[in-house]
Amino acid sequence: MSSDPFDSALDLLRRLPPAKTAHNVQLLCDLAPALSEELLESVDVPLTVKKCSKSNREFLCCDYNRDGDSWRSPWSNAFEPPLEDGVCPSERVRRMEVRANEGFDVYRELYFEGGISSVYFWDIDDGFAGCVLLKKSVSPTSKTSGSWDSIHVFESQDRARMSHYKLTSTVILNLGNETGVLGSMDLSGNMVRQVEQDMAVEDDNSHVMNIGRMVEDMELKMRNLLQEVYFGKAKDVVGDLRSIQALSEANREKQAHREVISSMSK
Template sequence: MSDKAFDASLDLLRRLNPKKISKNLLNLCRLEPELAEDLLSSVDTPLKIQKCGKTGKSYLCCDYNRDGDSYRSPWSNQYYPTIDDEDQAPHPTAYLRTMEEFANDSFDIYRDLYYEGGESSVYFWDTEDEDVNQTGEIGFAGVVLLKKQIDPTNQGNGGCWDSIHVFEVIPENSGIATYKLTSTVILDLSTSQGMDMFLSGNLTRQNEKKLKYTSASSHVANIGSVIEDTESKLRNMLQEVYFDKTKSIIGDLRSIQTLNVKEDERLRQETLIKKLRQL
């Protein structure tokens, strides 16, 4: 029964307004509390921004840096709001923490170059012991979060782009590692010029590559390369699926040409096609 309820919940969320995904998810968790943990870990929602109490820097919150109602800051490695059992809460090992700090600095530069603003956060965690190659190197996993918002007071237009890149690094032999990536982009655009309109949705794709590495920093560089390539493809797909299709629909619904002009164009096209078929 629980599996059926979980599948039904996911099916329902796919059919409800994507702009209200966070509210709908919260209502489902209240309706079926026993499914709350599975739903929160399975459904991607727009990222929330929180401030680090120690450094004052902003960071992004998701299920991967959450412990109860608190979220770990990548800048200070501490949970906020503060929890009593901080030592018992999930933290990366010393090796991964060093790599996590380097990754946050690196993706902060990536965010500034590609997004010209916004927020970014990177979190690492250890995987199972079976991800160990013959040289004793242990695999790990993590998530790269990127968020860019447009002020809704900017000429009546607002919007938000959220990127969630969950990856796993599996070291192999001869300095080669497999990088598995699952990327989700959540897009939300709105305008209030003349009438209220909005465009919301999400897109998820998976990617896998085998790349050479020499050190921890090269792992971060490889992860960045795979994410850069995936984000470029996702942007192009969103351009085709959302914007080009919306433009086509609006063009069919509303045209600045008169009906006579459109009818003449249609007749000329039919005549041309007939003549080409006769050749």
Template sequence: MGDLLDSMLDLMRRLPPINVEDNVNSLISICPDYADDLLGSVDQPLKLKTDRATGKDYLACDYNRDGDSYRSPWSNEYDPPLEDGTVPSSKLRKLEIAANEAFDTYREMLSRFLSTIYVPLIISEAVLKPKEPSQPTGSWDSIHVFETSERGRQAHYKLTSTIMLNIIATKDAVGEVNLSGSMTRQHEQDGTLTDPTSHVSNIGRMIEDMEIKMRNLLQEVYFGKTRDVVHDLRSIESLERERKQREMQRELMGLMKR
């Protein structure tokens, strides 16, 4: 049983990242008994849902899913409704509300940014919405999972961050260019607890630092290396024009040797 799951996960790592949702659904249709294992192990692009009670948007993912329903962090209700859906304790619910209010203020400073936090595993998720149709379109989905242990006035945090990037650009000269992939990094750090909501500021700083590091790494690896490869292997100039330029260079070199 374990070997089959490992094989499916290994296959997912080799398939195009942009088709991850379709590929997961295909594997689930073949092996329905592994649905929960696949959905819990494979990161997928985040989905946007609207809380029916408050009208506010939130992100749907495996961490607020119970069966086919998703829990809203705003109303603490499942959609579709569940009578026995898992919800956080009153203490953790207060922390969840405080965290979402804080990140919602941060979100308002960035027009194409949406965040949602769920506990008891404190999770922050963000997605960038596509730009105008005339410009390159894409998405930035990031999932930050925290494991937290309190030790008096100190807390130890283990952060696992995953970023899924997808960019599509279309130009007449080069056609369609699709750049997609994912990256996962981990980091551990201690933080001071002055009150129960100190977790919010502690994890906020860790998320911001991690996203800056991962963004810089993505820019260097994805964009920098891709640009170098494209420039070395492909030219938007016509072959006929390049041939004429080479002939002109040879003629000039011949005249200089005389």
């Protein structure tokens, strides 16, 4: 077992139910306040929603738009609740942030048919960085619940007519259902993927298009992985553990199959 308290905390979170990650992170922060900043930066949790008082639009909250106990709105560039000296991006980066929010708002409507999107940019020494947040939740009831959270964090390092992009994408999926016949089911977890790519840049609009293309490609790959690998494997396991048809009927089919094979061999 690791002697580092931070590694031990991460090790503990990996063994706890994924659906309660946000709650467990808060408990660990209460138990070990010295680890709070590292835990909040390192552990991805389902995104929370706030409303911008100036634009009257909802936006997503994460550690990348937080300053103290306030969160910056991508629509108005103001903090909720108000903060006088909050950290904001430079004028150039803010212009790109506005265009990116407009573009991903269209992407969200086309691909998710609802939900909420938020994009945040900030300055770094040799370029800029940012994150693209997407959230879609079903209307929860006493029997069903579900949410999809996408967190795409990137860095862009400027080069001569090129830019080097590094994208780290996380998808957090929570699905819950309860029926009188099957009982309760909870299917939750997260997936992380990373990619680096050099792409041509003509102006700041090129940055927005390049980031949009990379995020779109990554989301498509991760959705296919979830559908084909994870859900497909879960379906196979459930099918092997529990049969829908009666056992007597399944035995008759197996016997008929053996008889056919036997007659063909003769």
